[in-house]
Amino acid sequence: MGVKILSIGAWTPNKILTNDDLSKMVDTSDEWIRSKTGICQRHIADADTATSDIAINAAKLALERANISAEDLDCIIVATTSPDHHGFPSTSCIIQGKLGAVNAGAFDLVAACSGLAYGIEVARGFINNGTMKYVMVIGAEKLSSIINWNDRNTCCLFGDGAGALILSKSSEGEGDIIDSIIMADGTGEDALKIKAGGSRNPFTNELPSIEDLTLSMDGQAVYNFAVRVNTEMVQQLLDKHNLTSEDITWIVPHQANYRIIKAASKRLKISEDKFFMNLADYGNTSAASIGIALNEMYEKGILKRGDLIITMGFGAGLTYAANLIRY
Ligand code: UT7
Numbered sequence: 001m002g003v004k005i006l007s008i009g010a011w012t013p014n015k016i017l018t019n020d021d022l023s024k025m026v027d028t029s030d031e032w033i034r035s036k037t038g039i040c041q042r043h044i045a046d047a048d049t050a051t052s053d054i055a056i057n058a059a060k061l062a063l064e065r066a067n068i069s070a071e072d073l074d075c076i077i078v079a080t081t082s083p084d085h086h087g088f089p090s091t092s093c094i095i096q097g098k099l100g101a102v103n104a105g106a107f108d109l110v111a112a113c114s115g116l117a118y119g120i121e122v123a124r125g126f127i128n129n130g131t132m133k134y135v136m137v138i139g140a141e142k143l144s145s146i147i148n149w150n151d152r153n154t155c156c157l158f159g160d161g162a163g164a165l166i167l168s169k170s171s172e173g174e175g176d177i178i179d180s181i182i183m184a185d186g187t188g189e190d191a192l193k194i195k196a197g198g199s200r201n202p203f204t205n206e207l208p209s210i211e212d213l214t215l216s217m218d219g220q221a222v223y224n225f226a227v228r229v230n231t232e233m234v235q236q237l238l239d240k241h242n243l244t245s246e247d248i249t250w251i252v253p254h255q256a257n258y259r260i261i262k263a264a265s266k267r268l269k270i271s272e273d274k275f276f277m278n279l280a281d282y283g284n285t286s287a288a289s290i291g292i293a294l295n296e297m298y299e300k301g302i303l304k305r306g307d308l309i310i311t312m313g314f315g316a317g318l319t320y321a322a323n324l325i326r327y
Contacts, residue, residue, distance in 0.1 A: 002176030009061030010295030038258030042159030042283030055140035079115025113315025115287035139287035159283035163291015
């Protein structure tokens with residue numbers, strides 16, 4: 001007996017912001033963004049759309065594909081760094097209410113871009129210990145709401161969207177979440193941060209500046225960290241389970257920068273073709289990116305039952321996490 005991915009869903013807003021659009025807003029160019037990141041466009045939600053709205057669309061698709069109803073869910077875990085509200089209520093509670101998941105507990109999980117990989121392991125625990133049958137894990141972001149649109153260092157990197165997974169018990173011969181790595185290096189807290197609005201630097205009558213209320217990043221520090229931990233996590237999972245890269249059908253990385261993946265692929269001596277990438281179309285959607293990638297693979301028919309895959313994320317905290325999954 002194990003825990004399988006029962007279904008996958010995702011949703012991204014229709015509105016697209018291209019690199020050329022961005023070059024009219026800040027001092028940048030399509031050439032710079034493409035060559036430095038691999039991103040060509042990103043999806044941006046309307047002003048009246050919140051993270052929960054984006055997540056609900058992904059959740060409904062996952063429920064439909066699992067052929068279960070919202071009342072069947074035991075828990076909704078939402079990984080997000082751009083919640084509907086600062087502090088509370090949690091975005092997961094809003095989703096639970098609107099879905100009518102009357103039998104489900106709900107909480108948000110803050111592990112930035114590693115959030116979905118963290119959430120998969122938490123859900124596995126709930127199902128394995130027998131307390132829950134169906135757990136929904138959603139990675140959802142409206143990053144456009146926490147970006148400083150005047151900062152060319154960050155505004156061209158991110159996009160909005162959500163990916164949702166439903167996990168349930170599996171029988172012999174079905175899929176399984178085989179193992180996970182859940183890690184952090186909090187000494188890197190300054191590398192990726194929203195500086196104000198929390199207890200360290202609360203709101204006052206003189207509101208913090210837009211720079212302090214939006215995300216700031218030391219891009220090179222995150223880049224170097226990402227290449228290192230992506231390489232280590234894949235190697236660690238392969239070694240621990242006596243696997244070679246030949247055994248793995250897909251590595252599904254957090255979609256941040258194609259150069260990070262290229263560097264990890266080179267260090268691991270694993271062909272780039274094994275790394276699924278779709279960041280050209282979506283940019284970096286943080287906690288949502290792995291879910292959106294899995295959904296695209298599912299819809300294209302290239303993710304097949306029985307495939308052995310590795311999902312892996314890294315992000316603010318700093319956090320990093322990976323899952324070895326028999327799909
Ligand atoms: O989900 C996790 C979150 N974040 C990440 O994964 C990001 C990880 N880091 C990266 O992807 C890369 O570090 C970046 C794409 C952010 C930057 O690439 P880089 O090769 O590290 O570039 P850089 O920081 O060395 O910047 C080079 C130059 C700078 O100009 P100067 O100081 O050399 O004159 C920047 O000001 O590029 C400039 N620059 C830009 N130029 C045009 C920064 N952003 C832009 C821009 N357009 N949008």
